[in-house]
Amino acid sequence: MMSEESTDTPQTDPAQAAPVGEDDWAEAFAEEQQQQAGSASAEGAAPETPSTGGAKRAAFGALKPGSAEPPEGSDRLDLVMDIPVTLSVELGRTKIQIKELLQLAQGSVVDLDRLAGEPMDVLVNGFLIARGEVVMVNDKFGIRLTDIVSPSERARRLT
Structure with a gap:
């Protein structure tokens, strides 16, 4: 059995409420x-204008021609000098099937698409920028750049 409660305020469904x-x-x-x-006039301040909705208009100085240019004496390259990039050297590539990949173990040899003595690719963020040969410097590997890819060649490879 349900009990009915009477309230003085009508219950309205939010879905039925007027938008x-x-x-x-x-x-x-x-x-x-x-x-x-009312509070501003009590304090002696001028009321806000109704057209702005209580917001104040911001004041900006006039734009001058060439104001977007960097100040004289600064180099435009300074803006990008601290951006980190990933430089990698690629020894070679190959395609193998997954079953061959799963059979790899310590001591396995994988044939690459490069010949011994052929220059390595130097990539910056995945884009070829140079080629070079492996060198040993203080017990660490390094690469001596032998060929820099020209900007026109880099642009051609992107398309």
Whole structure:
């Protein structure tokens, strides 16, 4: 058995409630402005204009021709000098099947597409920029650049 409760306030379903229109927002802003105007006039300040909705207009200086240029004496490359990039050296590549990959063990030999003594590719963020030969410097591997890829060649490889 259900008990009925009586309340003085009507229960409304939010889905059935009337949508808030622009008139409701305008009334709320006008009411807020009247309250602000009342407190501002009590303090001796001028009330805000209703056309700006209580916001103040920002003041910006006039733009001058060439103002987007860097100041004289600064180098444009300074803006990118601290951006990190990934430099990698590629010994060679090959394609193998997954079953061959799973059979690899310590001591396995994988044939690459390069010949012994052929220059290595130097890549920056995956793009070829140079070729070189492997050298040993203080017990560490390094690469001596033997050929730099020209900008036109780099652009041709991108397409």
